[in-house]
Amino acid sequence: MGKIHREMDDIRSIELDNAFYVEDGTWIESLTVASNTAFDPETVLEGISGASLYYSSEIPTASDEIGIHRLTLLATESYPFILSLVLRQEAIPNRIVLQNGVFEIVTTTRDWNQFRSMADEIQETLGEFELLSVTQDKEPGEPLDSGRLKEVLVSKLTDEQLAVLEIAYNRGYFHVPREMSATELADELDVAQSTVSERLRTAERTLLEIIYGSRE
Incomplete structure (x- = not known):
């Protein structure tokens, strides 16, 4: 400042x-x-x-x-x-x-x-x-x-990425131990498990780039 x-x-x-x-x-x-x-x-x-x-x-x-x-x-x-x-x-x-x-x-x-x-x-x-x-x-x-920073972070994710993160978080996918498997998450979203994995990795990479910057 x-x-x-x-x-x-x-x-x-x-x-x-x-x-x-x-x-x-x-x-x-x-x-x-x-x-x-x-x-x-x-x-x-x-x-x-x-x-x-x-x-x-x-x-x-x-x-x-x-x-x-x-x-x-x-x-x-x-x-x-x-x-x-x-x-x-x-x-x-x-x-x-x-x-x-x-x-x-x-x-x-x-x-x-x-x-x-x-x-x-x-x-x-x-x-x-x-x-x-x-x-x-x-x-x-x-x-x-607290709302403004959250607004910025969310604006950098697609609707599909937001959906998979929200459901994964609310259903305990990120808990230790996990309360929901990747297969169950895919079933709830009605998409292939590979699609869920791709959306999760892309969303996580976007959030990490905010913190650490792009690797390129």
Whole structure:
């Protein structure tokens, strides 16, 4: 997030909609980026090391002077990454926005002690922390916006691949031990077993390419 903020001159805000940790400091991130001028996400990311664009869509606005894009990218985040600081304290991140070089964060913690521990670590690693408000609520709220990243991932699969994954998952094909065999899965889909195997491998390869990139 910070790298994109530094790369763009007319940035308004960057919101972290969702993130999925891969390994070795690499994350799949879903971002909403708003700028005072139109911009090309691919051009912006070309100048950022450790970041590769997987998906982007432009959000229509009423003004020609504002550009908003929803991005999904594979990014290597150096320590300290604000989301990892929140998660290290087992707090629930509800909203993370970077604006004017400052992170605004909404989180849910179990109690004041957990919040204080998170605040202390953020101040120690990032150098500054300001508490704007505190509310007490029995409902913790949703962790970021889980729907957007799921929407992107699903959009990369065909209807046939989605169908075989959904049925396989719901019927226990991926459980250990398996609760449904490949033959039973093929019978339920009314296709040949070889077709089921092909659709599963293709779907799994597509999802792995999102994480690790194409082998070609």
